[in-house]
Amino acid sequence: MTSFILFAALLIVAVIAILLPPLLRAPKPSTGADHREANLAIFRDQLAELERERENGSLALADFEQAQNELQRRLLDEVQPAASAPSETRPGRKTALALLVVLPLAAAGGYALLGNQQALDPLQRQARITPQQIEGMVAGLVEKLKENPDDSKGWLMLARSYKVLERFPQAAEAYGRAGALVDQNPELLADYAEVLSRSQGGDLQGKPTELVERALKIDPNEPQALLLAGAAASDRQQFALAADYWARLLAQIEPGSEEAKALAAAVERARAIAAQGAAAAPAGQTAVANGSAVSGEVTLSGEVAGQASPDDVLFVFARPDEGPRMPLAATRARVGDLPLRFRFDDSMALAGGKKLSDFKTVSIEARVAKAGKAQSSSGDLFGTLSGVKPGSQGLRLLIDQVQP
Incomplete structure (x- = not known):
């Protein structure tokens, strides 16, 4: 609307600028x-x-x-x-004044009578697609896919359309027909898992969990996959695992936002429930967990302390020394919490089900994430201990390096 009004005003000014000078010019x-x-x-x-x-x-x-x-x-x-x-007045000046007043008023009045005033409202100009129109487009897409069933992009478009219409079983079926286009994309895998779960009444176990795990193998920090993985773990009463998934997601959300507050509360509840469950666990299970646990303390070197602020995000995690570098366990804190005591055991296993006790040695890394995300970035401060055997206690991990 603003652009139209400005253009119309400039047009009127241009017309007046052309007409007035000859009328206002002093007669020769x-x-x-x-x-x-x-x-x-x-x-x-x-x-x-x-x-x-x-x-x-x-x-x-x-x-x-x-x-x-x-x-x-x-x-x-x-x-x-x-x-x-001498008794005659100068009609040119009167005409000029009349044009100056009448022309803008006439233009505005003419548009008010003959123009489409709703077109000036940006909300009115936006296309309003009704559910019936969406249904019509979906029906047309279905007919095209009958003629070309190998059109992966068409199936993907159909899946998203069915999701908008909340027709989740059809959306899940369409995602399944999209083939490699979905299989190689972590975001689409997570979306597929969601619609499949909703078509099953919200149950994430089985194929939805498999899809989520495949998404996290491609991208360990895919947000929707982390959210669903935490929910699936919570459904299985693996609250420590759920808390870890959600903590990794929390690191990617803007601090202080409503989403961050809600997710942080969920992480704390899951950890509290996990702690209660560990306290009530049978002695044999506790002994197994304790036997493979690693623990210690993280400190910050004075040489790099000036490059960190108390509110910077701190991640501490365990990785296998050999094989995939997927974290086995992780925790999140702040630089202001240093020196920080940590403890990892098999009950804190992350995606894929791998545990500390499955490996002969692991690496413990602490990272001050300047970007607030778990993945490393230039300027991060970090420290690493390699060759740590499961069951090691009293470890001393010093953050003394800067990521190039």
């Missing part, structure tokens, strides 16, 4: 006076000529009087406009 000295003076001189010459002819006797008295009267009449006709000129 009139040539009418010169013309009248020339005519008067001619009249005087003609009158003198008439008098000479009368004196010479070549013109009769009656003819002289008639010619003299004709000259006098013509003289009066010539002089009369000049006498009345």
Whole structure:
């Protein structure tokens, strides 16, 4: 709307700028006076000529009087406009003022009467697609896919359309027909898992969990996959695992936002429930977990301390020394919490089900994430202990390096 009004105003200004100068310009000295003076001189010459002819006797008295009267009449006709000129006003200036006022008002009034005023409202200009129109487009897409069933992009579009219509079983089926387009994309795998779960009444176990795990193998920090993985772990009453998934997601959310607050509360509840469950666990299970646990303390070197602030995010995690570098366990804190005590055991296993006790040695890494995310980035501060055997206690991990 603003652009249209500005354009219309500029157009009116341009028209006025073209019309006004000739009307407002001071008139040049009139040539009418010169013309009248020339005519008067001619009249005087003609009158003198008439008098000479009368004196010479070549013109009769009656003819002289008639010619003299004709000259006098013509003289009066010539002089009369000049006498009345001073009393006339300048119509050009009045016209200019009228245009200046009337033209914008006329344009606005004309648009108000004849124009489409709703077109000035950006909300009115937005396309309003009704559910019936979406249904029509979906039906047309279904017909096209019948003719070309190998169109992966078409199946993906159909899946998303069914999701908008909350027709989750059909959406899940369409995702399944999209093939490799979904299989290699962690975001689409997570979306597929969600619609499949919703088509099963919210149950994430089984294939939805498999899809989530595949998504996290491609991208360990895919947000929707982390959210669903935490929910699936919570459904299995693996609350420590759920808390870890959600903590990894929390690291990617803007601190202080409503989403961050809600997720942080869920992480704390899951950890509290996990702690209660560990306290009530049978002695044999506790002994197994304790036997593979690693624990210690993280500190920050004075050489790099000036590059960190108390609110910077701190991650501490365990990785296998050999094989995939997927974290086995992780925790999240702040630089202000240093020195920080940590403890990892099999109950804190992350995606894929791998545990500390499955490996001969692991690495423990602490990282001050300047970007607030778990993945490393330039400027991060970190420290690493390698070759740590499961069951090691009293470890000392010093953060003393800067990521190039």
